[in-house]
Amino acid sequence: MYELRDIGVERGGRPILADVSTAIRPGRFTVVLGPNGAGKSTLLKVATGELAPDRGLALFEGIPLSAIPPRALAERRAVLPQSARLAFPFTVFEVVRLGLDCRGGISPAMRRQAPLAALEQVDLPGFGPRRYEALSGGEQQRVHLARVLCQIGEPVTDGTPHYLFLDEPTSSLDIKHQIGTLEIARRFAQAGGGVLAILHDLNLAAAFADHLIVMRRGRLVAEGAPQEVLTDALVEDVFELPLRVRATPAGDIPFVLPQSGVGQALL
Amino acid sequence: MESTAMSVGTLPLGAVHGDRSSLGRVALLMLLAALAVVAVLSLGVGPSGLSAGQVLGILANGPTAQGTHAGDVLIVWQIRLPRMVMGALVGASLATAGAVMQGLFRNPLADPGLVGVSSGAALAAVSTIVLGQTVLAPLVWFLGSYTLPLAAFAGGLVFTLILHAIATREGHTSVATMLLAGIALGAFAAAATGLLVYISSDQQLRDITFWSLGGLSGASWTKLAAGGPIMLLVLLAMPALGRGLNAIVLGEAEAFHLGISVQRLKRMAIFLTAAATGAAVASAGVIGFIGIVVPHLLRLPMGADHRQLLPASALLGAVLLLLADMLARVVVAPAELPIGIITAALGAPFFLWMLLRNRGVVGD
Secondary structure (H helix, E strand, O other): OOEEEEEEEEEEEEEEEEEEEEEEEOOEEEEOOOOOOOHHHHHHHHHHOOOOOOOOEEEEEEEHHHHHHHHHHHEEEEEEEEOOOOOOOEEEHHHHHHOOOOOOOOOOHHHHHHHHHHHHOOOOOOOOOOOHOOOOHHHHHHHHHHHHHHOOOEEEEEOOOOOEEEEOOOOOOOOOHHHHHHHHHHHHHHHHEEEEEOOOOHHHHHOOOOOEEEOOOOOOEEEEEEHOOOHHHHHHHHOOOOOOEEEEEOOOOOEOHHHHHOOOOOH | HHHHHHHOOOOOHHHHHHOOOOHHHHHHHHHHHHHHHHHHHHHHHHOOOOOOOHHHHHHHHHHOOOOOOOOHHHHHHHHHHHHHHHHHHHHHHHHHHHOEEEEEEEEOOOOOOOOOHHHHHHHHHHHHHHHHHOOOOHHHHHHHHHHHHHHHHHHHHHHHHHHHHEEEEEOEEEEHHHHHHHHHHHHHHHHHHHHHHHHOOOOOOOOHHHHHHHOOOOOOOOHHHHHHHHHHHHHHHHHHHHHHHHHHHOHHHHHOOOOOHHHHHHHHHHHHHHHHHHHHHHHHHHOOOHHHHHHHHHHHHHHOOHHHHHHHHHHHHHHHHHHHHHHHHOOOOOOOOOOOHHHHHHHHHHHHHHHHOHHHHOOO
C-alpha cells in the first residue's frame, strides 16, 4: 500500500500540492480527477518516487519512498507516461522489451515471448518490427502500455501485490482502445493489483473506478466511490461548469453529458 | 527500419518480431573478424612492406627470434605492434565515448570532440608539455611518465563536469545548452592553448602540433603502458552502462520508473567518457569524428540497443582508426600525415552526407 501523508510540493514559491493525504490500495482501481493544473501529475510523481515532496511523508509498505532503491521500486510498480519521445530509433519490440530489463530471472524464451504477448494484449499484434517513431500517437501510447505490462508482470506474485500508475492513459486513444485500456487496468485491480490512473473523462472514470480522488488547486477536495463523489455540486465547484450528473438506468453508475455545459464555459 | 527487417530475412527472429539482437550478435562477430584482418594488415603496411603470412610468422616466433629477418622482427615487434595496439585502443575509446555521451545526452550529435571535452584534455596535455619544467615541475616529478595521460584525463573530466553543470537544471539536461556551452568551452580551451603555444619553445611547439593534429607515430611500449591500461579498463567497464542507457532513451523520468538509478548512471557515464577521451587524447592527440561517425554508422543497420552498440562501436572504432592510420602512412610515404587530418577530411563530408540522407533519424 502507498500512503501519502500531508504532502506538500512547491515550485518557485508557488504551492503545487498542499496537505494531500490519501492511500493507494491493492485490489482497487483509483482514478484521479481534476481540472488542468490541479496537481494530478505532481501527485502521481510523488507516489512513484520520481519527485520527493517538500513536506509530508510518502510511504510504500510503511517505508519512505526515498529510502527504496529505484530497482526495488521498479519491481513493484510500473508507470505509464503521458507521452515519450525516443532519442534513437527503436523498433516497437525493442521499446516493449525495455520493460523486462529491470526484472531478474527472465529466461531468453520469455524475453522473446513476453513482449509479443503484451503487444497482443494492447491490440498491436505484428507491430514488433515497426519503427516506433513511425506510429500514430495512439499506437505509441499503447506500445508504452505494453512495455509497462511487461515490466509489472502479474498483478500479484507470491501474495505480493504490484501497482500500475497511468498518467492519462487514454488521452490519444479512440473510444474502443480507451475502453480496452481501462478494461486491462480494471482486470489488474480485480486480480489483486493496485491501479492509480489520471483521467479527464468523467464518464470513463465513473464507469471504471472503484475509488475517485478529486483535486483542485493542489488540494484533495473529495474522495470515495464514484456514486458518492460525483454530484452536481462537486462537479460545478471543481470544474466551474454547471453540469448535470445523472445515473445509468441499469445500474447506479453516474454519468455527465457535456451537452448540459455547452455555452456555459466562457474562457 | 523496413529495409533492415528485409535484409535480415535469414534471421527469422529479427524479421518477424523486430528483435534485432541476433542481428547485433552477427554484426559483432563480423566486426571482430574485420578487426583481426585489419590488425594484421596494419602490421604489414609501411616502408618495408610485409605480407600477412610474414607478419603472422614474425608474431608466432616471438620478439626475440633470431635469423635473417631480424630487422623485420624489430619493426613489427617494437614499432608497428605497439602502434597498432595503441591505434586500436584509441579508436575503440573514442567511438565508445561518443556512443555513451550520445546516449546520456539523448542526442546523436553529442560527441566528446564536438562539445569540447577533447579540447579540455588537449589543453591539459599541452599545459604539462609547456609548463612541465617550471610551474608544473612538482607534478611531473611526482607522476613521472603518467603526468601527461593523467593530466589529459583530468582535463577531460573537468570540462565534462563543467559542461554537465551548465547544461543541467533541476535534473534536466538541455542538449541545446550543452552544445552551445561546448562550443564556448572549446573556444576557451583553444585560446588557452594558443597562449601556451605563444610562450613555448621550438621543441615544445613541435610536441604541441602533434597534440592538435593527432597521430600514432610516437607510439611505443612505454607510452602504451601509460595510457593503455586506462583505455582497456574503461572499455571493459563501458558495456555495464548499456541497460541504463537503453532506458534513458525514453527519458530520465522513464528510466527511473524502469528501475535505473539515473544520477549514478550519469556520474559513471561522465567519468568513463572523460577517462576514455582523456587517455585517447594523451596517447594520440585530438582525433575527430570517430566518436560521432562510428555509433551513427552502426545504429542504421543494427539499431540503438546499447548493450550491443557499445561493444560494436569499440570494434568499428578500432577498425576505422587502424585503416586511417594505414592511409596516413601510405599517402605521403616515406613521410606520414597526422591521422587527425585523415579522420577529419574523410569523416566530416561523410557525416554531412549521413545527415542529409537520414534527416529523420537525427531528430530535431
